[in-house]
Amino acid sequence: MESKDDPESMTVPPEGIPDLECAICYSQFNNVFRTPKKLQCKHTFCLECLARMNVKSSQPDTIQCPFCRALTPLPTLGLPKLDNDTSIMSNLPEAMQHVYSIRFIRSKARLQVKHPQRVVPLPQLRTVSSSLDVGPPSTTSQTGSHETGTRHRLPCMPPCKMFIMVVVVLLIVSFICIIIIMTKTS
Incomplete structure (x- = not known):
């Protein structure tokens, strides 16, 4: 065995x-x-x-x-x-x-x-x-x-894609702020 x-x-x-x-x-x-x-x-x-x-x-x-x-x-x-x-x-x-x-x-x-x-x-x-x-x-x-x-690199993102992501995040944050303001005024 x-x-x-x-x-x-x-x-x-x-x-x-x-x-x-x-x-x-x-x-x-x-x-x-x-x-x-x-x-x-x-x-x-x-x-x-x-x-x-x-x-x-x-x-x-x-x-x-x-x-x-x-x-x-x-x-x-x-x-x-x-x-x-x-x-x-x-x-x-x-x-x-x-x-x-x-x-x-x-x-x-x-x-x-x-x-x-x-x-x-x-x-x-x-x-x-x-x-x-x-x-x-x-x-x-x-x-x-x-x-x-070992060199660690951040993933490379094309500028147009990065711009779109930033705009989307800003729109989401703005939308959340508007909802919060509307619920407080109601």
């Missing part, structure tokens, strides 16, 4: 068939951006979730497992070069067992297919994009060693 602390028990259901969905986002694994990547602690998550974690991390050269907190150093060529979980890959449909070559551009918070012309849309995926934004880009120093902080 497996213990609750056993890393394998968290990724393989009791039937012996590995779980085919990411434990973070609950999306099914695939062979593009949701490729199952195995950390050194043997926990498996999709590439997209790991990229989202890495973009927000102050340690860009490692990934901290969300289950056991163990650190996994990233390969020299980056996050997409982490080992694929072959037990999960072998249980995907045959057409999904070929993994596309992906590049992770941390400074732009983007996953990108290296050769998008070779991506064949699968029936299960309907459309396959050649890139995926994984969060707001981090501001990193030019040396690339540490993150200096």
Whole structure:
């Protein structure tokens, strides 16, 4: 019987068939951006979730497992070069067992297919994009060693839309004031 602390028990259901969905986002694994990547602690998550974690991390050269907190150093060529979980890959449909070559551009918070012309849309995926934004880009120093902080921007609104919103708010406030004055004079 497996213990609750056993890393394998968290990724393989009791039937012996590995779980085919990411434990973070609950999306099914695939062979593009949701490729199952195995950390050194043997926990498996999709590439997209790991990229989202890495973009927000102050340690860009490692990934901290969300289950056991163990650190996994990233390969020299980056996050997409982490080992694929072959037990999960072998249980995907045959057409999904070929993994596309992906590049992770941390400074732009983007996953990108290296050769998008070779991506064949699968029936299960309907459309396959050649890139995926994984969060707001981090501001990193030019040396690339540490993150200096994440810039938070307010949503940009076109001036005409902002003007309309201000006018509507002023009309509502005016209407409420008129109602209050009319009820006091009655």
